[in-house]
Amino acid sequence: SGFSYDSNEKNTIKNDNNLTWIDFIESDKGYFIYSTTEQTITLDDVSPVFIYNTIELTDNHTFNLLEKDMKNFALDIIDPNDDTIQITLSGVDSSDFIIQNDKLQFKVTNDIPEQTSYTVTVNANDGNTISSINLTFNIELRYENDYDGSYDDNVGNDASDDTQWYLEDLGINTLHSQGILGDKTNPIVQVVEMGFQSSHPDLIANVDFSYGYDYELGIDGNFTNFINSHGTAVAGIIAARGYNGIGVRGIAPYARLTGHKFAIDVVDNREYINISDEQSLSYAWFDGPRANKIAISNNSWGVCEEYTPLRSSYITQGAQTLRDGKGRIYVFAAGNNRNGNECNAPQSTNLNRFLNNPYSIVVASLNRDNTIVMSSTSGANILVSAYGNKDNGPADIYSTTIGGSYDGDSVSATSAASAMVSGTIALLLDECPTLSYRDVKYLLATTATQVDPQNSSWIENGAGYNYSTDFGFGKVNISDAISTCKGGYNSLAQLREYEYEETVDKTISEYNDNLINVTINASFSVEWIGINFEGDMTDLNDYSFSLISPSGTEIELLHANNNATLDLDDSVTLNNNSKIFRLSSVGFLGENSSGNWTIKVKKEYNQSSNTHLIEKVKFVIHGY
Known part of the structure; x- marks a missing residue:
């Protein structure tokens, strides 16, 4: 007595000696077929289909899009038999599109469109059959500004520029x-x-x-x-x-x-x-x-x-x-x-x-x-x-x-x-x-x-x-x-990004200069340097931090009484995606990165018996 089916769907399987598959399985729906007897069901191969907003496109199609809608446009290319599809693009504007995860999308969506009309042919090959569709896109560009009044005129002066x-x-x-x-x-x-x-x-x-x-x-x-x-x-x-x-x-x-x-x-x-x-x-x-x-x-x-x-x-x-x-x-x-x-x-x-x-x-x-x-x-x-x-x-x-x-x-x-x-x-x-x-x-x-x-x-x-x-x-x-x-300026050489982590386990004593020495072995000119900290320190408001370069330059990174509400605890790590305590400076511009860098930490307010510990530091240096 053979099969179960959903009478609301347009697909029907007949239970007789000549099992037939009527119509095709819609590409965006799943079907379960079962039998109380062993039967072999052979399904006809169905060509790849093109789906836009859950609607199958069976003929060549023209889209009228606002420029802002280009960012979210996606045409799904699906094989009902779940075969692997090879997708190719052709046509005069094919280079303006990309295929990602079996979706047709515009290649560039964060720039001014180079034209207001695009045509592309999408070809989908599942190894047995090929489906093709010709698409045209008409784009309505964003409004820029059509002002053409007297305030656009050049009359040679500004009434109040002397102020x-x-x-x-x-x-x-x-x-x-x-x-x-x-x-x-x-x-x-x-x-x-x-x-x-x-x-x-x-x-x-x-x-x-x-x-x-x-x-x-x-x-x-x-x-x-x-x-x-x-x-x-x-x-x-x-x-x-x-x-x-x-x-x-x-x-x-x-x-x-x-x-x-x-x-x-x-x-x-x-x-x-x-x-x-x-x-x-x-x-x-x-x-x-x-x-x-x-x-x-x-x-x-x-x-x-x-x-x-x-x-x-x-x-x-x-x-x-x-x-x-x-x-x-x-x-x-x-x-x-x-x-x-x-x-x-x-x-x-x-x-x-x-x-x-x-x-x-x-x-x-x-x-x-x-x-x-x-x-x-x-x-x-x-x-x-x-x-x-x-x-x-x-x-x-x-x-x-x-x-x-x-x-x-x-x-x-x-x-x-x-x-x-x-x-x-x-x-x-x-x-x-x-x-x-x-x-x-x-x-x-x-x-x-x-x-x-x-x-x-x-x-x-x-x-x-x-x-x-x-x-x-x-x-x-x-x-x-x-x-x-x-006057002949030569652009900076390619950016170098250098990172170095070190476990320092430095206990910060009260009212003294506590020095943490870190050796950087890479040699290049510094543009920016940052240091991430990990440890167990409450009331960062009470601390000052300075950095001394291998050249002897000392720059205060953070003064005490700084109103910081952050505590260094388990929620703040060197590479935490939610919270990082970083101090940085642009002031070492042009110095060489190589050598011994010294972090100077001092607790200047609110003496207490609490333990103050910097466990790890991470140097990040940008330069050339």
Whole structure:
């Protein structure tokens, strides 16, 4: 009495002496056939089939896609008999597609499509039969900006540019007079924060919506915020339209502006960026709309502490792959927590993985007299400085603000300084578009101008470069960086990444210098050095850490009374995917890596009888 079957399915097996298979098994369903007697069932071979969104395509097909949908497009190629399939592509646009896991996908989805129509033929061979299908794709491109009004006109001047003293003090006016304006390649600068007023008369002509994303609302191509004066001022410093007869002039007045609008948390009527959403960070820094073409991500915001590797990994991926492998440039404000303004105690840039990685450019802020702004967070990761002018009355950083207006107080301190550096990098990349992220960092560091030389934080490293945990290598000098680049600069040699782990089992005694010596046997020039720690230490706030190079250069990595809330315990290991305690520095630039490096640890506060132990360290050195 033979067979069980589901009468709701269109497949039927008849129980008689002539067993037949009627119709074919649908490719996306499983079937179980059993018999109470031994029977041999021979199934006809069925050709491979093409499935899109669970629907089988039996004829040639045309897809009408939005550009944003190219990223998630997938055509499944399935053999109903579960035979191995050999899949080949043919046609004029076959090179624009790839096959992954028996799926047809677009090869590049993070760049501007090279065309708006594609044709491809997909051939699937299961060894017995061949199935083919011709596909056509019509792509509707993202909206860029069709503004063509009077604010786009070049009338030769800007009404209020005489209020922008920072253009003169950074040497920008001279560059503009030489025709260095960012108008050759119009590099794209992304403002990453809570959005800005994209319709501002002095911004709209430079805005490109096609690279933007509003993660708070989930809207592609949007980042507008009519009430965020901070972001609007940041955008104006970077790239307010130049010579259009109104308002101000950005440092790169013909660069393009786009944005990523973070999700927002509101605490005590104050808005905060929500960085706990990894997908938002990924969209901002690595795989958002047209990500490959964004040259610079400006981040004029900060957090008190950040130890999560996953969140900073998007910076790593972007620096390693975007801009066709040259790497996106990530600019970050050092923060305004030197006096505990926002984090309840003096902070350090080394407590933030967004800042203490090898890829970010961290910017400190100066007063107009070239002294350090007293709120500017210090740290061994700071690369350069620019103006924030916070200590001597109003900031007077004149720029665009909400309501189509202008003022000097919407942005200041490291937020303003990082925006200035992003603008200068846009000019540099416009003149030298083949520079990698490493070359940009190197040129900024080696051409920076030492300021306030009486400041006690300055040291000269073993390669002859002046460095300070307040100022970095000094005030950004983009004129010299551009001159160096255009004067026969040779790009840095291939990156060397060296890692070395050692078990040290060092007990940290109270109020003494505790030295940990580690010998590095690899020899190359240092660009960045980081150290991961593992051990049993509570209250890291009480400790200071310094690093002494084989050349004798000593740089403080972390000062005591640093407000760190992290404890070294079993949850923090050298290679933990969820939490790592790393300290790093850019200050050993140009020194040789080979030799004895000494970590100096001192417990300076809150003496106790607790055991303080550093069990293991891991050195990670980038250089050439």
